[in-house]
Amino acid sequence: MQTEIIIIAILSSIACVIPGIFLLLKRMALISDAISHSILPGIVIGFFIKESLNSPYPIIGAIIFAMIMVVTTEAITRTNLVKEDTAIAIIFPPLFSLGVVLISLFAHNVHLDTDAVLLGELAFAPFDRMAIFGTTLPTSMIKMAIILILNLVVMLLLFKELKVSTFDPTLSNSLGFSPSVLHYLLMFMTSITAVGAFDSVGAILVLAFMITPTASALLLTNSLLMMVLISFGLATASSVGGVLLAMRIDAGISGSITTVMGSIFILAYLFSPSNGIVTKIKKQQEIKEDYALSILLYHLLNHCEDDDMETECSYDHLEEQFSYSKNFLKKIVHTAQKEKYVEGQNGIFHITEKGIKKTKKLFNLY
Amino acid sequence: MNLLYSMFTDYTLRNVAFGTLLLGLGSGAIGSFMTLRRQSLIGDAIAHATLPGVAIAYLLTGSKEPTLLLLGAAIAGVLGIGAITVIIRTTKIDSDGANGIILSIFFGFGLLLLTYIQKLPKSSQAGLDRFIFGQAATIIAKDVWIIAIVQAIVLLALILFFKELKSSTFDPNCMTVMGFNQKTIDAIFAVLLVATIVVGLQTVGVILISALLVAPAAASRQWTNSLKVMVALSSLFSGVSGMIGSLISASTINLPTGPMIVLVLTIFIIISFLFGAKRGLVIRKFEQIKRHKIFDENRILLALSNLEEGHEHSDMYHSVKTISLMVQQQHGIKRLLKQLTQRGLLLDDHRGSYALSEIGSEKVNSLVKEGGYYAN
Numbered sequence: 001m002q003t004e005i006i007i008i009a010i011l012s013s014i015a016c017v018i019p020g021i022f023l024l025l026k027r028m029a030l031i032s033d034a035i036s037h038s039i040l041p042g043i044v045i046g047f048f049i050k051e052s053l054n055s056p057y058p059i060i061g062a063i064i065f066a067m068i069m070v071v072t073t074e075a076i077t078r079t080n081l082v083k084e085d086t087a088i089a090i091i092f093p094p095l096f097s098l099g100v101v102l103i104s105l106f107a108h109n110v111h112l113d114t115d116a117v118l119l120g121e122l123a124f125a126p127f128d129r130m131a132i133f134g135t136t137l138p139t140s141m142i143k144m145a146i147i148l149i150l151n152l153v154v155m156l157l158l159f160k161e162l163k164v165s166t167f168d169p170t171l172s173n174s175l176g177f178s179p180s181v182l183h184y185l186l187m188f189m190t191s192i193t194a195v196g197a198f199d200s201v202g203a204i205l206v207l208a209f210m211i212t213p214t215a216s217a218l219l220l221t222n223s224l225l226m227m228v229l230i231s232f233g234l235a236t237a238s239s240v241g242g243v244l245l246a247m248r249i250d251a252g253i254s255g256s257i258t259t260v261m262g263s264i265f266i267l268a269y270l271f272s273p274s275n276g277i278v279t280k281i282k283k284q285q286e287i288k289e290d291y292a293l294s295i296l297l298y299h300l301l302n303h304c305e306d307d308d309m310e311t312e313c314s315y316d317h318l319e320e321q322f323s324y325s326k327n328f329l330k331k332i333v334h335t336a337q338k339e340k341y342v343e344g345q346n347g348i349f350h351i352t353e354k355g356i357k358k359t360k361k362l363f364n365l366y
Numbered sequence: 367m368n369l370l371y372s373m374f375t376d377y378t379l380r381n382v383a384f385g386t387l388l389l390g391l392g393s394g395a396i397g398s399f400m401t402l403r404r405q406s407l408i409g410d411a412i413a414h415a416t417l418p419g420v421a422i423a424y425l426l427t428g429s430k431e432p433t434l435l436l437l438g439a440a441i442a443g444v445l446g447i448g449a450i451t452v453i454i455r456t457t458k459i460d461s462d463g464a465n466g467i468i469l470s471i472f473f474g475f476g477l478l479l480l481t482y483i484q485k486l487p488k489s490s491q492a493g494l495d496r497f498i499f500g501q502a503a504t505i506i507a508k509d510v511w512i513i514a515i516v517q518a519i520v521l522l523a524l525i526l527f528f529k530e531l532k533s534s535t536f537d538p539n540c541m542t543v544m545g546f547n548q549k550t551i552d553a554i555f556a557v558l559l560v561a562t563i564v565v566g567l568q569t570v571g572v573i574l575i576s577a578l579l580v581a582p583a584a585a586s587r588q589w590t591n592s593l594k595v596m597v598a599l600s601s602l603f604s605g606v607s608g609m610i611g612s613l614i615s616a617s618t619i620n621l622p623t624g625p626m627i628v629l630v631l632t633i634f635i636i637i638s639f640l641f642g643a644k645r646g647l648v649i650r651k652f653e654q655i656k657r658h659k660i661f662d663e664n665r666i667l668l669a670l671s672n673l674e675e676g677h678e679h680s681d682m683y684h685s686v687k688t689i690s691l692m693v694q695q696q697h698g699i700k701r702l703l704k705q706l707t708q709r710g711l712l713l714d715d716h717r718g719s720y721a722l723s724e725i726g727s728e729k730v731n732s733l734v735k736e737g738g739y740y741a742n
Contacts, residue, residue, distance in 0.1 A: 258475065
């Protein structure tokens, strides 16, 4: 059963990552959140038709409401009455509220409560099974597998088109594939994925599954293809880690997976080899030290034949001249001595042959 | 009427109605600034980010005292807004992405903690998960006081820093030049925002509190171009919606408060979008029709004047057919010609031909001077 839960988690997270990548790069990450909230009334109405969540009606209803949300947002943005972010922020709350009101008015006695829809519970997913290939598999596993395959097929077939329309809509238009068609395709993909994932992952955390592994990958690479592969890897790792963590401490699975995804993001933010904060600070420090070293060498070279060389090249004078902190100066002088650019006697420094060569090379003095 | 009466007599109803009214007053005001700063979605992110604060406050203290839990929520909210700012500033992730990441990481972690607490022996998370959806009915007089005090401070701070907030919203560069520190103002604004959101959590819940900030601002924007009026109107819309929504929800069993408030707010938005005095769609349509009419009339006058110049010695009357050929328009042209005649701009020979009158010629001259078709 644990294996089944892990498989469902992996399928859902990879399926979510595919639209997530393009949403994040197109700077519209939060539209997935808005979509996953807006589908609620569609699910509820679809539920009432057959009094069951397993008929196709909730999915159809959800897709209709997702499209209502996308189209209305664009229509409102086009009127220029409000900006796009405001348009998103005023569309999804009433749709979501409508869903909650419908549930509380008509469905408080049936198996459909807001907690289950919004927060999801992967642990229950294996109980709902259907027969296939002579065995029984969890319904949500089959559902997510189908959605994942659909997303993969769309991405593989249209990778070039999606790439161009994401990064350069104008070029995409002039090459003959309309960015708005691809935009609607992406919205459709996001909606289907959100609908499929909502009952196992929960409406709110669909956003986490779509954005978090993707953003971590964005911090780790600058290539789209690598980004796709890394986010798949991170999604898989977080799903496995998250389910195991949840079993260990006996907590909700989707929250646990998100926490693991979040931890990975923090790690990527701090330690990414190309963009990480720690890496950046280290690099800055190195540049600062290199600069200080070259200035020290230049100073020593400049004064090595002066009459007042003894004062100019004394340690005390250097301290005064450069106004570095004591530790920093010590470190720089130490590096210079270690590299044999400088020789020190009684607190007075002489630049060596090697040091002169190095300085001339640094400052192009030939 | 009965409901309004019981608003003052029924203890729970009174608390809920006044609580939501006060909440709306503050959230509408600060929401205006948030929307104008193009940060509409940050409210949603902060609201979700408060959840782990609630859970940790409970885990640390073991008490369900609302003040403590709200304090935890506020700390988490401030951390969340700080993290969003840092991510935007130090990575290539945009504001949408940063909001989404912080929203989901914090909320997911909060959910992990809540489900963990739920399964701890001798404790239940009942009372904690009401922060997710909000339960106005559980509000007691003390909560109303907390809302009142916090919102009073928020409103006071908004009035005090009105000038600074205004210039930092519309022209940050100007503000820096004038010697105010943008970061300080941003920090003050963030704290006020978090405070407003946190006191609203109990009533409206994590998911819908952002609507209380953005929706009234979006509605009030359609009525005015003045910031002061917009803030006041937004505050009013939000307060009134809060009260109406909570009263409706109290009148029917099982109607949740938060969603009802949001639906009432949405009615305000729809009315404002359609009929807003400054920018509303209906007004805009009317003005468009009016402009079209002026444009068509001017074209007829100019066409007649051109015809006159071309045929100096012949009859100055021209048939409807000629005129409609000149302006390349047939639809409604007879009506326009009649109207122009009534206003004395044209002369009618009652045989289906029209000519410019004295006033008409003057009008053409002034039109040519002012620049043609579009002049009024």
